[in-house]
Each structure stands twice: as C-alpha cells, then as structure tokens.
Amino acid sequence: MQHYREHIGADDFRTFPRQLDGKARSRHHAEYAGWHRSACWNGRRFDRFPEYIVRAQSLDDVAHSIDFARAHGLSVSVRGSGHSYAGCFLRDAGLLLDLSALDRIEIDAEAGTASVQPGVGARRLSAALAPHGLAFPTGHGGEVGLSGFLLGGGLGINFRAWGDISAFSVRAVDLIDADGACCAPAPNNTRSCSGPRAAAGRGCFSPRSASTCNAGRCRPASPRARIAANWRASAS
Known part of the structure; x- marks a missing residue:
C-alpha cells in the first residue's frame, strides 16, 4: 500500500460509510471522542488520533475500508479486541479498522x-x-x-x-x-x-x-x- 496523502473531500467520506454494514467516524464527528476513549481495554488515554475509525460488521466492510484507505493514501492499523496495554493500534492520521464485532x-x-x-x-x-x-x-x-x-x-x-x-x-x-x-x-x-x-x-x-x-x-x-x-x- 502506498503511503502518500491525498485530500479527502467531504463527499468522499459521506459516500464511504454508505458502503458499510458497520459504521465509520471521522475526527470531526461528535461520537469520535467516545470511540477513541473506549478503544483500549485499560482506559488509558493516548495522544494518537486516527483520522477515521471504522467499526466493521462484515468482511465486506474490511475490504471496503482497505479500498478507501488505498485510494486516499491512508495508512491502516487494525484493532482486534483492544487488549493492548500501550494501545499500539492507535496511530496518528490514517484509518483504524476495528474488527471486534467480527466474533463468530x-x-x-x-x-x-x-x-x-x-x-x-x-x-x-x-x-x-x-x-x-x-x-x-x-x-x-x-x-x-x-x-x-x-x-x-x-x-x-x-x-x-x-x-x-x-x-x-x-x-x-x-x-x-x-x-x-x-x-x-x-x-x-x-x-x-x-x-x-x-x-x-x-x-x-x-x-x-x-x-x-x-x-x-x-x-x-x-x-x-x-x-x-x-x-x-x-x-x-
């Protein structure tokens, strides 16, 4: 995946969540802060903020998220259950792909x-x-x-x-x-x-x-x- 950054227009991000079974939030969304705080199991606060957080509900969501990130030059980090003491999955900018709802x-x-x-x-x-x-x-x-x-x-x-x-x-x-x-x-x-x-x-x-x-x-x-x-x- 190429790591270059392109401008992401508001229309691009409005279209992207409509392709998902789950939800996606940008840093400018009112729910983003709560999603960020609850990402790590131990409640530690980290000053690393992904540009987008996607809570996938299906494998299609994973594929769509990777396609979106690739198209806009965003790096991708992956969260499983969030059981990381250091919150390693939290990265500045980029896209955080949360897979915790995939639990079959x-x-x-x-x-x-x-x-x-x-x-x-x-x-x-x-x-x-x-x-x-x-x-x-x-x-x-x-x-x-x-x-x-x-x-x-x-x-x-x-x-x-x-x-x-x-x-x-x-x-x-x-x-x-x-x-x-x-x-x-x-x-x-x-x-x-x-x-x-x-x-x-x-x-x-x-x-x-x-x-x-x-x-x-x-x-x-x-x-x-x-x-x-x-x-x-x-x-x-």
Whole structure:
C-alpha cells in the first residue's frame, strides 16, 4: 500500500460509510471522542488520533475500508479486541479498522477444531468449547482476543501441558490482503495466494479474518491450577 496523502473531500467520506454494514467516524464527528476513549481495554488515554475509525460488521466492510484507505493514501492499523496495554493500534492520521464485532465461532467437535473470527475473546472460546469436552490454551484474561494473542505466539494458560505455544495449534488462517482480497487456505493447507502476497513478515499487511485452531480434549486441572482457580473465586 502506498503511503502518500491525498485530500479527502467531504463527499468522499459521506459516500464511504454508505458502503458499510458497520459504521465509520471521522475526527470531526461528535461520537469520535467516545470511540477513541473506549478503544483500549485499560482506559488509558493516548495522544494518537486516527483520522477515521471504522467499526466493521462484515468482511465486506474490511475490504471496503482497505479500498478507501488505498485510494486516499491512508495508512491502516487494525484493532482486534483492544487488549493492548500501550494501545499500539492507535496511530496518528490514517484509518483504524476495528474488527471486534467480527466474533463468530464455529466448532467442529469431531475434527477437534475451532474457527474463530478476530473479535473472539478467551472467555467466549472456552465457553463454546466446554460443552464438547474441548479446550484451547487461551490468554490469561477472559477478554484477551484470540487475534492478537495468536499473532504474539500464544503463551497461554497451561500451554506447556498442551505441548507448545498456542500458535503451533493454528491449522489455517484466512487473511485479507492490502488489495482487499480474501486469501483463504488452499486444500493442501497453504494459502491460496501466490507471489509476494504469500509471504509474511515485517511490513506485511494482512488483517486476519478467521483462524482455525486445533482444540484438545479437556484434561484434569493440576493442583497448582486448582489452587489458583479457588483463589480467584474467593477474591471475587
């Protein structure tokens, strides 16, 4: 994506939100300040202000937002659940793409997998897996989003008991690239993108639209885990 800045007319921005299932707010909108304050889970205030905030309600919203940003030379930052102590997703100028409303969970109990969208948090995933006798080593807080947690490697609860860090249990990832195109897993379990887009690393822009993870059978809690659970229950 080119990072040059073009003037964005009022008509351009009036047209853009009409393409969305969700909502978009510019810095000049009355609701912008409230959206900005509530973006970070810990209530910290940051003096970094995106020019636009988009609260996506669908994958089409993600694609439309990327197209709008590309057409006007805006950089894009992505918010999953907002569980970043430093509010890393807040950037001056540009467009903040909020994916927290994309929170669908699909469980395949027979295959032992869970497909989750980026807004899904640890508590909701655990609750969805439990009736099937399944579990996944999530983050240490119930509101920690799976998107950022897995991108950071996934040092989750009891991850050593499950064999390794949680990211190693990711079976497939659906991405939307900088051209606004969806890259879904191919049958051979690789991305169906070719060329440079198939690579990932520093400078790679690809919002994650869904992750499919292996879920394991529930195991008896260790004595240390039971003590910690009892302590949390008594503290609440």
